[in-house]
Amino acid sequence: MRAGLSRFARNRLALLGAALLLCLLLTVILAPVAFPGDPFRLAGRPLQPPDASFPLGTDTLGRDVAAEVAYGARTSLVIGIGATLGAILFGVVIGGLAGFYRGTVEVVLMRLTEFFQTIPAFILAILIVAILSPSVTNEVIAIALVSWPAIARLVRGEFVALGGREFVLACAGLGAGDARIIFRHLLPNCLSQIIAVGSLLIGTSILIEAGLSFLGLGDPNVMSWGLVISAGRAVLRSAWWICTFPGIAILLTVLAINLAGDGLNEALNPRLRDR
Amino acid sequence: MTDIVLEIEKLTIALPAGADRPNAVTDVDLVLRAGEVTCLIGESGSGKSLVARSILGLLPGPHVRASGGRILFQGQDLLRAGPAEMRAIRGAGIAMIFQEPMTALNPLHTIGRQLEEVFRIHTNLSRPARRAKVVGLLESVHLPEPARLLRSYPHQLSGGQRQRALIAMALSCQPRLLIADEPTTALDVTTQAQILHLIRELQREHGTSVLFITHDFGVVADIADTVAVLRRGDLVEQGSAQAVLGRPKHPYTQALIAAVPKLTPPPVRLPSKAPFVIQARDVAKTYGARGPFGGRVTKALAGVEMELRRGETLGLVGESGSGKSTLARAVSRLLPVDDGEILLSGRDIAHLNRWQLRPIRKRIQMVFQDPYGSLDPRQRVVDIIAEGPIIHGAPAERARAEARELLGLVGLDASAANRFPHEFSGGQRQRIGIARALALRPEVLVADEPVSALDVSVQAQVLALLADIKTRLELSMLFVTHDLRVALRICDRIAVMKQGQVIEVAPTADIYAAPQHPYTKALFAAVPGANWQDRTAA
Numbered sequence: 001m002r003a004g005l006s007r008f009a010r011n012r013l014a015l016l017g018a019a020l021l022l023c024l025l026l027t028v029i030l031a032p033v034a035f036p037g038d039p040f041r042l043a044g045r046p047l048q049p050p051d052a053s054f055p056l057g058t059d060t061l062g063r064d065v066a067a068e069v070a071y072g073a074r075t076s077l078v079i080g081i082g083a084t085l086g087a088i089l090f091g092v093v094i095g096g097l098a099g100f101y102r103g104t105v106e107v108v109l110m111r112l113t114e115f116f117q118t119i120p121a122f123i124l125a126i127l128i129v130a131i132l133s134p135s136v137t138n139e140v141i142a143i144a145l146v147s148w149p150a151i152a153r154l155v156r157g158e159f160v161a162l163g164g165r166e167f168v169l170a171c172a173g174l175g176a177g178d179a180r181i182i183f184r185h186l187l188p189n190c191l192s193q194i195i196a197v198g199s200l201l202i203g204t205s206i207l208i209e210a211g212l213s214f215l216g217l218g219d220p221n222v223m224s225w226g227l228v229i230s231a232g233r234a235v236l237r238s239a240w241w242i243c244t245f246p247g248i249a250i251l252l253t254v255l256a257i258n259l260a261g262d263g264l265n266e267a268l269n270p271r272l273r274d275r
Numbered sequence: 276m277t278d279i280v281l282e283i284e285k286l287t288i289a290l291p292a293g294a295d296r297p298n299a300v301t302d303v304d305l306v307l308r309a310g311e312v313t314c315l316i317g318e319s320g321s322g323k324s325l326v327a328r329s330i331l332g333l334l335p336g337p338h339v340r341a342s343g344g345r346i347l348f349q350g351q352d353l354l355r356a357g358p359a360e361m362r363a364i365r366g367a368g369i370a371m372i373f374q375e376p377m378t379a380l381n382p383l384h385t386i387g388r389q390l391e392e393v394f395r396i397h398t399n400l401s402r403p404a405r406r407a408k409v410v411g412l413l414e415s416v417h418l419p420e421p422a423r424l425l426r427s428y429p430h431q432l433s434g435g436q437r438q439r440a441l442i443a444m445a446l447s448c449q450p451r452l453l454i455a456d457e458p459t460t461a462l463d464v465t466t467q468a469q470i471l472h473l474i475r476e477l478q479r480e481h482g483t484s485v486l487f488i489t490h491d492f493g494v495v496a497d498i499a500d501t502v503a504v505l506r507r508g509d510l511v512e513q514g515s516a517q518a519v520l521g522r523p524k525h526p527y528t529q530a531l532i533a534a535v536p537k538l539t540p541p542p543v544r545l546p547s548k549a550p551f552v553i554q555a556r557d558v559a560k561t562y563g564a565r566g567p568f569g570g571r572v573t574k575a576l577a578g579v580e581m582e583l584r585r586g587e588t589l590g591l592v593g594e595s596g597s598g599k600s601t602l603a604r605a606v607s608r609l610l611p612v613d614d615g616e617i618l619l620s621g622r623d624i625a626h627l628n629r630w631q632l633r634p635i636r637k638r639i640q641m642v643f644q645d646p647y648g649s650l651d652p653r654q655r656v657v658d659i660i661a662e663g664p665i666i667h668g669a670p671a672e673r674a675r676a677e678a679r680e681l682l683g684l685v686g687l688d689a690s691a692a693n694r695f696p697h698e699f700s701g702g703q704r705q706r707i708g709i710a711r712a713l714a715l716r717p718e719v720l721v722a723d724e725p726v727s728a729l730d731v732s733v734q735a736q737v738l739a740l741l742a743d744i745k746t747r748l749e750l751s752m753l754f755v756t757h758d759l760r761v762a763l764r765i766c767d768r769i770a771v772m773k774q775g776q777v778i779e780v781a782p783t784a785d786i787y788a789a790p791q792h793p794y795t796k797a798l799f800a801a802v803p804g805a806n807w808q809d810r811t812a813a
Contacts (some may be wrong), residue, residue, distance in 0.1 A: 020478055143467050153778075163651075164647045165648045166643040166644070166645050166649035167648060167649050167650050167652075169609055169641075169643070169653045170641065170643060170649055170650075170708070170711065171642065171651070171662065172609060173607055173636065173641050174636060174640075174662055174663040174711075174715065175610050175632070175633050175636035175637065175663070175666050175667060176662070178667075180666065183655075184651075184652050184662075185653075185654075188651075188653045189652065189653055191652070234704075
């Protein structure tokens with residue numbers, strides 16, 4: 001792991017991604033300090049272009065776009081990380097069971113996984129949120145439910161590959177139960193791959209969240225980037241700043257996550273090393 | 276003297292920074308003459324393969340590169356030749372065959388097409404002429420039915436046949452130099468003997484010079500005219516095969532030769548009358564062929580009978596696919612069997628379920644072949660060894676304390692306990708694997724090719740350790756190996772397996788003196804360098 005981190009540090013693009021993510025984290029922490037009060041509060045005249053008092057302008061209702069972007073960062077991060085953790089949990093369980101027990105269990109679980117993969121993720125997420133009613137929790141559930149197949153397939157593949165190694169056989173020969181083999185030997189050995197792929201999943205989750213909010217399926221009581229863009233799209237030609245700044249925020253966040261995730265992937269995944 | 280084909284002068288190959296030494300090889304001088312087989316012998320990591328690759332400009336650059344010296348071939352320095360010049364030399368002037376005959380052939384192309392390709396690149400022959408050439412080549416390497424083989428794909432050939440096809444390919448343009456990088460290491464002994472014979476025969480016929488890379492002194496004795504010994508990048512000894520093998524000068528060469536298990540009559544031991552600890556009765560195991568589409572069925576075990584007495588070491592000997600590893604795993608119940616009984620001190624354990632098996636596991640422990648794959652890379656050594664006792668209910672602290680003591684027993688320093696497996700060499704890892712097996716205080720130790728992945732000097736140490744531990748702890752041992760030399764050295768009795776059955780069992784001294792079954796005789800005859808050691812022993 002430590003060797004992996006030093007390899008990560010040698011990758012300049014990954015460091016740039018990590019730096020951007022750090023800025024994002026600072027924004028989330030400092031948002032209540034920089035913009036005290038509710039981001040939904042009407043702060044000034046509607047549709048003011050960026051100036052000294054409102055550096056990113058105001059939206060159609062006179063809300064401060066800068067405050068909206070800052071508070072939206074928290075929503076994006078919470079949903080992105082929450083949904084990814086859910087997807088990893090679900091994917092590890094499904095993939096792990098399939099890869100460890102093989103046979104009928106594997107056939108059933110992997111066909112289920114493929115079934116989920118064939119449905120376009122975003123449409124399925126819309127469907128789930130529409131059924132469950134829009135809220136942060138339900139968005140997390142919906143995004144997790146459409147993102148787990150990638151993790152499940154990864155974990156299954158790793159388990160199958162590791163299961164053939166002699167140390168797993170040796171452990172069975174010592175009399176170890178399944179739980180011990182899975183949690184002591186198999187999972188620790190594919191942890192770095194899961195972290196690497198999971199980090200990229202955060203970016204995808206944030207994109208889906210923004211899309212859902214844009215379509216009005218986000219939590220109406222929580223500020224988010226998708227919501228701001230959605231509100232501003234009607235005046236896109238007359239007030240460009242409303243859509244542009246949250247858009248840039250999404251772009252930079254997802255880019256940063258992908259850069260850092262790729263760096264992690266290369267640093268932790270032995271098969272990609274030394275390319 | 277014969278004429279010089281290739282001359283290596285002061286070759287130095289640099290390794291990337293952070294490797295265990297600055298140069299893979301330093302100032303190597305080697306002269307290869309026409310009509311001679313030169314063996315370059317060394318243990319793993321000695322740099323022998325890199326020397327071979329540097330000749331063809333196939334070093335894994337950019338980090339590993341030749342940093343000094345010259346390689347002269349027909350008046351041209353190969354280290355300074357351009358890519359186009361090298362392409363013209365590769366295949367036509369200098370050809371190479373590799374260790375792994377499966378991966379050296381393209382699985383998507385037929386044998387005929389791959390052989391023809393060489394002629395397409397290096398000659399202007401017409402298609403029918405090329406075909407005729409290829410058939411002739413396949414005949415020259417004694418492959419049966421060349422016309423049919425032309426249309427075969429690599430997976431349809433056995434390992435020995437693939438290696439023959441590769442040799443045919445290498446010889447197709449009548450190169451002046453053939454480089455063979457461990458070409459028989461992946462093959463069974465009987466196949467190895469045939470391939471060595473073939474290389475010798477073709478080399479005499481065409482007067483080719485051969486550079487033969489190997490780690491096996493038996494092979495050297497069979498094929499070499501001259502020998503060069505490489506040790507951690509330094510050429511320590513060079514000379515005629517007779518001189519180096521018969522009167523080695525350098526202490527390293529002497530140690531290496533001394534470490535090769537002797538193919539000499541083992542001491543006659545009194546037949547043991549101890550009770551059976553393990554008996555296999557009519558055990559059968561079939562792989563493959565389930566599900567709606569069927570498929571090919573492999574009978575790994577076809578009614579095996581095997582008996583192991585308390586306190587003895589039984590060798591299971593056979594070629595790949597003979598079922599010896601399957602039997603070892605069946606006995607340790609790492610593999611379910613289809614049919615038959617496995618008796619542990621008279622009690623059938625073949626059909627116990629996993630909960631019933633749990634107490635049995637302590638009594639039979641296994642040592643595995645692959646020192647790299649058999650230890651969990653994410654666990655510390657002390658946890659690896661202590662795992663068994665902890666599973667069986669020992670308090671963690673006591674299990675760890677005992678694990679540290681075991682390290683001493685297998686000849687490792689106590690400081691090894693808190694390190695990870697990747698910090699150890701192959702031989703040391705195998706010691707850790709043995710300690711793990713011993714931690715449960717088993718009655719029976721099943722060792723599946725425990726030394727075949729190790730260098731010969733390390734091999735001798737691990738074998739000595741196993742023998743010592745067996746006597747000290749009064750273990751019974753089932754020892755699986757493909758190497759008859761090793762079996763003769765360590766086993767009390769030897770069981771020869773072929774096609775899933777034991778075809779001959781006898782005390783080691785008897786089976787050496789008078790093998791009964793024709794297959795056993797063939798196995799003994801095929802051991803590389805058999806005559807050499809008869810001579811040195813005499």
